[in-house]
Amino acid sequence: METDVLIVGAGPTGLTLGIDLARRGVAALVVERAGALFPGSRGKGLQPRTREVFDDLGVIDAIHAAGGGYPVGMVWRDGERLGEHRMFDPLEPDESSPYGSPWMVPQWRTQEILYARLTELGGRVLFGREVTGLDQGGSGVRARCTDGTEISARYAVAADGGRSAVRRALGVPMTGRDVDPEPNLVADVRITGLDRDHWHLFPPDGEDGGLLALCPLAGTEDFQAVARFPAGTEVDVSPDGVRKAVAARSHLAAEDITEVRWASAFRPREALADRFRVGRVFLAGDAAHVHSPAGGQGLNTGVQDAYNLGWKLGAVLRGGADAALLDTYEEERRPVAADVLGLTGGVHRGEVRRGEATAQLKLGYPESSLSRETRTAPDGPVRAGDRAPDATVGGTRLFDAFRGPHWTLVAPTAEPPALPPAVRVVRGPAHPAYGTGLFLVRPDGYVGWAGAPGAAVPAEYLSRVGLGGGGVG
Incomplete structure (x- = not known):
């Protein structure tokens, strides 16, 4: 082949x-x-x-x-609800970042x-x-x-x-x-007698110790069970072993676990x-x-x-x-x-x-050899190497313009330079998410080259990234 x-x-x-x-x-x-x-x-x-x-x-x-979204944690002790536990700092979506908190x-x-x-x-x-x-x-x-x-x-x-x-x-x-000597069990299970509105947390209690977490898996009838064991324990991933682990750490009985769909053991590394x-x-x-x-x-x-x-x-x-x-x-x-x-x-x-x-929204490549910041006094928050934020420029939503395997030039208030036809161009007034200038956005959504209005993208750069021809693979 x-x-x-x-x-x-x-x-x-x-x-x-x-x-x-x-x-x-x-x-x-x-x-x-x-x-x-x-x-x-x-x-x-x-x-x-x-x-x-x-x-x-x-x-x-x-x-x-x-x-779906992640549920709020609910802490239990001896079969009693102790109260809610916020496991995530909330992230609200906005124009530049349309997807807020993690999706399960x-x-x-x-x-x-x-x-x-x-x-x-x-x-x-x-x-x-x-x-x-x-x-x-x-x-x-x-x-x-x-x-x-x-x-x-x-x-x-x-x-x-x-x-x-x-x-x-x-x-x-x-x-x-x-990173932790204590082995963990993770399993997908079906449970009766437990609501699906919370991520249920059972703190360590007893000699066999270890946290138990039962998280309802959005879009399914299952819960993900995670149980921690003392260092040196041989974790039993059989259905009976999973039921025993849940029953030992919670008020649930083994028979409340009606099905074990998948199970595995791991040690955080x-x-x-x-x-x-x-x-x-x-x-x-x-x-x-x-x-x-x-x-x-x-x-x-x-x-x-x-x-x-x-x-x-x-x-x-x-x-x-x-x-x-x-x-x-x-x-x-x-x-x-x-x-x-x-x-x-x-x-x-x-x-x-x-x-x-x-959230991974602030990860970028500012030190990369592919990131070319040529402006001496940028007037907006975006630099070469940064993730290109969403915005509406000249009536065009940028994430719609970026969608696809191409490069995009964002040109707020600037006349776009000559570029290969494969580059999509978005023009419009200045936007606070970018400021003014020229922003050549890579196919993976990061700004590769940034220039002042009127600047030209160097032919050497275009050739290097496959927009100017001439390479051999």
């Missing part, structure tokens, strides 16, 4: 990348060692920035229909939605196909699978999780540590791959960085990896950009992943509140 890009892993990261490449006309093949999509709720929180990405990829309506969708449902969008665009996923090794040459990659088949591609992306076989085959170390690229192979998602689940950052950071890498692969393979553009993937995403690791550790230790800090 041959393809332009081989994506190993059909989780949220791999499926997001597959969608982005498919809409760019890049042939991509997703392979997944499991026989089906992941069945659990694990990464259930979609941050506001991820919702913006899903808006661009054409799945936001399905995501909204499938989920069980991971299995998010993946179903992404998979449906990928197949709608003509993309493919091969299930039951495990990649065990890779060979690289000057012009491509050859992947070996356990069933004896081989897949040739110009580039490959490891999105196969924290225990990535591809990362190990590349010999890339992952530096990290356990944080780790970062030493490299995000080896030749023609890239690491993304949990294959590149593993986070504590505190703060709901892991799935979201993986989606952002894919969103960053997708347009760059498209520019090299279809837009004529030089392959050196792909070096900026590690340059931009590894520092972000390192910062997010610090954030999730702070949330886990109770030092950082969930809310503005975890």
Whole structure:
């Protein structure tokens, strides 16, 4: 089999990348060692920035229909309600950030939605196909699978999780540590005798200790159960083990757990791959960085990896950009992943509140070599490298203009310079979200180049990002 890009892993990261490449006309093949999509709720929180990405990829309506907002916490003790607990600082949507607080969708449902969008665009996923090794040459990659088949591609992306076989085959170390010695059980269950209006919290009480949290999963009849155990405990993930854990930590009886749909055990860990690229192979998602689940950052950071890498692969393979553009993937995403690791550790230790800090709206690439700020005295809040906020300029909503695999020039009060026809131009009066000037917005929604009125985008920059031709992939 041959393809332009081989994506190993059909989780949220791999499926997001597959969608982005498919809409760019890049042939991509997703392979997944499991026989089906992941069945659990694990990464259930979609941050506001991820919702913006899903808006661009054409799945936001399905995501909204499938989920809901997070409920308020309810603390219990000895079968009595002690009171509500606010787990998030509220974030109100506004014109520049139309998606406020996180949106809850069980991971299995998010993946179903992404998979449906990928197949709608003509993309493919091969299930039951495990990649065990890779060979690289000057012009491509050859992947070996356990069933004896081989897949040739110009580039490959490891999105196969924290225990990535591809990362190990590349010999890339992952530096990290356990952030908590206490193992955890996570399970999707159905419960009788508990309301679905609250995220039910049962603080540690008794020798077997450990918090129990029962969160109603929006859009389903299920609850996600998370139970913590003392260090050194062998966690029983059988249905009986799940029922016993819930009954031991709450007023519920084992028989109140009418069904255990999925269960797993984990120990909170944080780790970062030493490299995000080896030749023609890239690491993304949990294959590149593993986070504590505190703060709901892991799935979201993986989606952002894919969103960053997708347009760059498209520019090299279809837009004529030089392959050196792909070096900026590690340059931009590894520092972000390192910062997010610090954030999730702070949330886990109770030092950082969930809310503005975890929304991922303020992440950007101000130090990137792709961020060119040429104005000497900017009069607005946006600089090159920043996320481009939403606004209505000249009667056009910017997020509508950004939607799609193209670049956009936002030109408040300025005459736009000559640009390739592929660049969409939005003109209008000054807007406080931007000020005046020229803002060339990348396909992933960040300002790449910013200039004063009358400035011209350098031909060298346009060529580098695939808008001026001349590259070889």
